[in-house]
Amino acid sequence: xxxxxxxxxxxxxxxxxxxxxxxxxxxxxxxxxxxxxxxxxxxxxxxxxxxxxxxxxxxxxxxxxxxxxxxxxxxxxxxxxxxxxxxxxxxxxxxxxxxxxxxxxxxxxxxxxxxxxxxxxxxxxxxxxxxxxxxxxxxxx
Numbered sequence: 001x002x003x004x005x006x007x008x009x010x011x012x013x014x015x016x017x018x019x020x021x022x023x024x025x026x027x028x029x030x031x032x033x034x035x036x037x038x039x040x041x042x043x044x045x046x047x048x049x050x051x052x053x054x055x056x057x058x059x060x061x062x063x064x065x066x067x068x069x070x071x072x073x074x075x076x077x078x079x080x081x082x083x084x085x086x087x088x089x090x091x092x093x094x095x096x097x098x099x100x101x102x103x104x105x106x107x108x109x110x111x112x113x114x115x116x117x118x119x120x121x122x123x124x125x126x127x128x129x130x131x132x133x134x135x136x137x138x139x140x141x
Contacts, residue, residue, distance in 0.1 A: 012046065012061060012064050012065055013064075013065050015061075015065070017058075017062075020044060020046065020058060020061045020062075021044070021058065023044045023045055023046050024044070024045045025042060025043065025044055025045075026043045026044070026045055026055060028040055028041075029098055029099055030089065030098055030099075031098040031103065031104045031105055032055050032081075032084070032105075033055070033104070034055060034056050034057040034060055035054045035055050035056055035060070035080075036056060036057075036060035036063070036064075037057060037059070037060050039057050040104075041057065042057055042058060043055050043056065043057055044056055044057070044058065044061065046061060053078060053081065054078070055081070079119065079121070079124070080107050082121065083107050083121065083124045083125065083126055084105060084107065084126050086121070086126075087125060087126035089105060089126065090126060091103065091105065091126060091127050091128035091131055092125045092126055092127060093127055093128070093131040093135070094128060094130075094131055096128050101128075103128035103129065103130065104128065104129040105126055105127070105128060105129075106126075106127055106128070106129055106132045107124050107125070107126060107127070108124070108125050108126070108127035108131075108132045108135065109123055109124060110123050110124070110125055110139075110140070111123055111139055112136075112137040112138075112139065114137045115137065115139065
């Protein structure tokens with residue numbers, strides 16, 4: 001668990017339902033999904049006042065009050081959001097956007113994790129679900 005996740009876990013374990021619901025709900029047309037379950041419905045932009053934040057549905061936010069964040073190899077939604085923002089919320093492969101084209105955006109590993117790729121800004125790009133699913137674990141170019 002990185003320090004961004006630790007800060008959020010600390011905050012969310014002390015949060016009330018009202019605290020969670022006081023955060024902004026992400027506009028569905030941005031297609032930003034819940035960090036944990038992937039739903040696009042009623043996703044809250046949850047932050048602890050620092051520059052790092054997560055996007056969670058209410059159910060997952062409540063579940064995080066009962067457990068620690070996963071300790072897998074992902075590096076958190078703060079990194080995911082920074083990748084999406086860097087790429088202007090646009091698929092780097094086809095150029096489509098949620099607003100103009102209704103696509104769902106994901107973060108793709110340029111050099112796939114299955115081949116040793118890391119969760120770093122220089123190895124992550126924004127991809128629409130169609131391009132990301134089509135690319136699978138190929139290394140392009």
